[in-house]
Amino acid sequence: VNETMKIYIAPGSTSHEEVEIEMPSQYMNFTKIVEGKYEIGSNLQxxxxxxxxxxxxxxxxADYHIVKVKPNIILATNSTIVEHAFNENLGVLNIKVQGVPGSQGAMNITIPRDIVESQNAVTITVKVDGQKVNAKISKDGKNYYVYFTYQHSVHLIEVIFSKLQAIQIQAPQQVAAESPMEIIVACLDQTGTPVSGATITLYLNGEQIASLTTGPDGRAVYMLTLKEGKYTLKAQADGVVETATIIATPQPPILLIIATxxxxxxxxxxxxxxxxxxEKAAGIKQS
Known part of the structure; x- marks a missing residue:
């Protein structure tokens, strides 16, 4: 091997798994990391x-690299980041990306919770070239995580932090009484983005029947058998409240249906x- 030759070793990844390289400490003096890759020179040993x-x-x-945005925002993406900027006054993170046309781009953004909360924001919206995309948003005790995909080209991505102003409830208006069923309730913000962590409570005549919390997809799923009556759904998140009505009506008896x-x-x-x-009588008259 030519001694002037430089050899790089880089870990790879799929969307599910990644390879981690562990270098023995005695060799660390002979290697260095350049853009996530190990440079080992010509020492193949x-x-x-x-x-x-x-x-x-x-x-x-898959095949992501890490780009850090001040303050402490991490972009994991397979796209080339052309430029990025975080406008704290407007609560908007702007990212310009590019990639091989026709291939799929993906990005997962890690945002510290204190940054989101400093914006008095409880909802995050992602737009690509001005069009809202369906981002998967989750959070833990430290961070928010925003994941989305797009087709590669040159794109301007906007991550917008905003305060929750309204809640939309999507639920069936009428269900069959006395029948076990799955009732799916979706909770969306004013932009149509799923609201996670919202409390969805079901009442009958002012009495609480059940209460659930929406997941990352903004949905709560009830497995219930409802008595006949008019039920109230109440959604609450960050001081915003919205209600909807579900009416449980009796099912017609099976024997009555068969008789009908x-x-x-x-x-x-x-x-x-x-x-x-x-027709036969008409034919006889004509003849």
Missing amino acids: ILSHMQFKVRPNKYRV IIVIAILASILAILKKRH
């Missing part, structure tokens, strides 16, 4: 001492017979 471990890819972005079908069938048969007789 180091390769036999490297250890490679496979671990879950927490960013869910039989009666209809009999009536149809009688009408058919009468029609044939009428």
Whole structure:
């Protein structure tokens, strides 16, 4: 190997797993990290001492690289970041990206909770070239995580932090009483973005029947058997409240349904017979 040759070793990743390189301490003086890659010069013996471990890819972005945005915002993406800026006054993170046209781009943004809360924001909206995209937003005790995909080209991405102003409830208006069923309730903000962590409470005549918290997709799923009556759904999140109504109506008895079908069938048969007789009688008169 030519001694002037430089050899780089870089870990790779899929959207589910990634490779971690562990370099023995005695070789650290002979290597350096350049843009996430190990530069080992022409010393190939180091390769036999490297250890490679496979671990879950927490960013869910294949072949990602990390870009840090002040203050402490992390972008994990497979796109090339052309420029980025965070406007604290407007509460907007602007990112310009590019990539090979036709390939899929992906990004997972880690945003410290104190940054979001300093904006008095409880909802995060992502737009690509001015069009809202369906981003998956989750959070833990330290950070918010914003994941979304797009087709590669040159794009301007906007991550907008805003205060919750209104809640929309999506739920069935009428269900069958006395029948076990799955009732899905979706909670959205004023932009149509799912609201996670909202409390959805179901009442009958002012009495609480059940209460759930929406997940990252803004949904809460009830498995219930409701008695006949008029129910109230109440959604609460960050001081904003919205209500909706679900009416549980009795189901027609099975025997009544069967009897109705039989009666209809009999009536149809009688009408058919009468029609044939009428046609036959008309034929006789003409002859």
